Amino acid sequence: MRTHQSTAEAALAVSADGAVVLSLAGEWQLGRPRPAVSQLAWPEVAPRLRLDCQALRQWDSSILLYLRPLWEECQRRGIAIDLDDLPPGLRRLLVLATAVTAPLERDDLAEDGFVGRVGEGSRQVLVAALQVCTFVGELCVAVLKLLVGRARMRLGDLITESAKAGYQALFIVSLIGYLIGLILAFIGAIPLKWFGAQIYTASLIGIGMLRLMAAVMVGVVMAGRTAASFAAELGTMQTNEEIDALRCMGVPPMEFLVLPRFLAMTLMMPLLCVYGDILSLAGGLTVGVFYLGFGTVEFWEQLVLTTRLEDLYVGVFTSWIFGMLLGICGCYQGMNCGRDSAAVGRATTAAVVSSIVCMVIATALITVLTVLWKI
Incomplete structure (x- = not known):
């Protein structure tokens, strides 16, 4: 059936292979009259519907007022829809408009019995692991595209995120670094004084x-x-559908949002680690001079005598690994944030917890490997 009275036209026909073809033509824009889905004359047997948009001249998001009811009608009739011929932007809009997750029934949750709970928990773990692997893979592709100059990332975003993860964190790193060095020196000096080996506080x-x-x-x-x-920034953008808007405009969020944050954290963490090393040594020197009675030169000579450059290299390498893990955990939780009011808080908490867990695991692996390799 075709409507000729409007600039937006829809015609339903059956192709030679038996598929139902809906041809969209004309201008589908806001304020222009359009045909109704109820006016379509459906054939008795329609296993599949293919959309033909070759004659579609202009369109905006108001075309979803026709495509969404069409999708619902096809769902009701059990007809599969082929969206391959839709323009890419329109296809993404329709996928977003029809992405409604049906609520799970009580019988589908497999909550009854130990075996059911174990199975459901295993399924959730596998799904989460697959999502993480997919996220990391997409991030690796974005990094490779950056290396060949094809990533859609703004240099200004990288500088801004580097500032947030770099010099704006110097105060808290200075405070924690100095105090941790001070505390470690005080605690280490207690047993060392029993054996008259206070000088080894510098080595510690x-x-x-x-x-x-x-x-x-x-x-x-x-x-x-x-x-x-x-996690909070990206989660808020996910809740406000800003990330969906970027996808609809053809801007990949992985390159535009995640990549600059990941690179900023990866680049700044080793520098912050070296800065923290300097402040922690200053804290230990304070204890050595004012509590143990060492001279500055004596403390420094013992430090240089018993400390290797490999110790510094291991620490910097560890912090570089931590930077990548923190960037991945924070951005992953933000990009996979839910859309309800409490989702941002959950994503933020999950980002901190997962980051610390990943750091502990990485620390154990690096420590074991460096000991086995005698580094």
Whole structure:
């Protein structure tokens, strides 16, 4: 059936292969008259519907006022819809408009019995693992596109996020680094004084802070400060449908939103770690000079004598790994945030928890490997 009285036209026909073809033509824009889905003359047998948009001249989002009822009618009749011939932007809009998750019934939740709960928990773990792998894979593709100059990322966004994850965090890193060095020196000096080996407090501070403690300390601070911020920002954008709007405009959120935050965290973490190392050594030096009675030169000579450059390299490498993990955890939780009012809070909490768990696992692996390889 075809309507000739309007500039927007829809014609339903059966092709040679038996598929039902709906041809959309004319101008489908807001304020222009359009045909109704109820006016279509459906054939008795229609297993599949294909949309033909070759004659579609102009359209805007108001075309969904026709396509959404069409999709619902096809669902009611059990007809599969082929969207391959739709313009890419229109196809994304229709997918978003029809992406409604049906509520699960009590019988579908598999909650009764131990086996059912284990099965449902295993399924959720597998789904979450698949989502994480997909996210990491898309991020790797975005990084490769950046290396070849094809990523849609603004340099200004990278500079802004680097500032948030860099110099704006110097105060809290300075405070925590100095105090942790101070506390570790005080605690280490207690048993060392029993054996008259107070001078090895410098060795304790140098090896402990440079090799591990500074990286972990900075990582925990940045997990609660910046990774949570990434999750909150992206989660708010997800709740407000800003990320969906970017997809509809053809802008990949992975390159435009996630990539600059991931790179900023990855680049800034080693620098913050080195800065934290310096402040923690200053804290240990304070204890050595004012509590243990060492001279500055004596403390420094013992530090250089017993501390290797490999200790610093291991700490910087660990912080670099932490930066990647924090960027992935924060951005993943934000991009997969729900759309209800409490979803942003849950995403922020999950970002901090997952970041710390990942750092602990990475610390254990790096420690074991460096010991086995005698680094």
